Amino acid sequence: MNVFIIGIGLIGGSFAKDIKRIHPETKVFGIDNNPAHLDEAIAMNIIDAKSSYDELGKADMVIVSIPVDVLVTELPKILDAVNDDCLVFDGGSTKSLICKTLEDHPKRRNYLACHPIAGTEFSGPSAAIENLYEGKTNIICEVEKTAFKLQEKALELFRQIGMRIRYMNPKAHDKHIAYVSHLSHISSFMLGKTVIEKEKNERDIFDMAGSGFESTVRLAKSSPAMWTPIFEQNKDNVVETLKEYIQNLQEFKALLEKDDFKGVYNKMSDTNKIKEILKGIPLNKEPRN
């Protein structure tokens, strides 16, 4: 089997690692606009060879893991280049614009719209993790638009790497993911910004920070190049979540200001049920290798 990974970073590299483990006979080709990442991926044995769009005709499977703005421009070209039996899927964190863009593409049936809910705040080939996807959710949109045989091929791979599948339409995906992922990133970035601004002349202050601070600002290490186009494509939903979040913060502040500490207690107590909800979220395991 010839697998092409377009974008050899955390997501694409982690797919490559799992595929090589499960199907050692597979040849993995890498395409990336960063030559250093390609060299690194070869040195790390994540890919077997560098490649280009000219060779896409020999691909059996193409995994496209690039920022969502580039997905919109590249996926049509990638579909143009692949053969009729090739499966193409992506890992973009938005789905509406991408599905809309490919709606009338003659090879729409070769494409499966995916969002694997997995990752860390790091990027590049060195961030790739074996078994990253084990126990994680893969959201598939518009599954009915993909050729049946290629659905099967994709689901077989997702089963082998241990993912659980959820089917959704692109609009619902983009709305809900704004709450459970995109908003977390903004809250984290702005929390980091608030503290850095205040404490810029007092670096020692961070000696006072504990694991709680680390946890809430961890996502502020994420790549702006990846996240800016996500926020752009999902702007309406993200703005809506931000409004509601700001509203909740303002209400909490108002309770403090009027010394309503019973109200403060209740706001927190009502949210404690997050304990039960979080139990269902699979976390990253230590890499096996």
Add this chain to the structure above:
Amino acid sequence: MNVFIIGIGLIGGSFAKDIKRIHPETKVFGIDNNPAHLDEAIAMNIIDAKSSYDELGKADMVIVSIPVDVLVTELPKILDAVNDDCLVFDGGSTKSLICKTLEDHPKRRNYLACHPIAGTEFSGPSAAIENLYEGKTNIICEVEKTAFKLQEKALELFRQIGMRIRYMNPKAHDKHIAYVSHLSHISSFMLGKTVIEKEKNERDIFDMAGSGFESTVRLAKSSPAMWTPIFEQNKDNVVETLKEYIQNLQEFKALLEKDDFKGVYNKMSDTNKIKEILKGIPLNKEPRN
């Protein structure tokens, strides 16, 4: 040595575990207004015996790890009850009101105002962790007000359990800790609230949540009984941090609304330096036992 732990939870219980390991001859007494916690602590061998204020006269060291509102009412009584050579220290997350309250206490020299920056979102004796304090910061306020010999006794213990010490005045402590700890808790609680409210009829949506969401809302599992009095005592600083945080979120939202994605990119990029800052924060290790 007789050590009394008042409040046998995560903080007090973790001190007890370390003290028992380092000084096996120590007898650890527990005082707690929750009888179930005392029984649990005895069953887990965290304390050797239940006790009461009547026995405090035989204490060589008293560790007071109770919510900050109760610290203010209990510390004066505890100091009243101890002998002249006894060290009393606390673990409260606010320091100004506590230090102010004890300012004129006849046994002020027996008290050391501490804030060990360590913990998890869990509480109760079962949350106690051996080596919790290794590599963590302990902020000591108004050290000069504590008797020299008792400073020595405390610092020896903190050295043995691996803490690094920072000295600060209570006002500076309360101001800075609002940024690097108290604000994180509010951001996390309100993030949890925003998402739970939106998705209350669609529990399946949390299947879409990944480790990023888990990380940012982890602190929303924290105890409202512990955190409400912290926010009350540190209200002015906390309200100030919340204002700045809300302001930053509003600016980010405004950039999105006017399609200034270069601005969005820059806001995130400027905050990426949190990577360097976070490197200095010690995280919890796996418990040794």
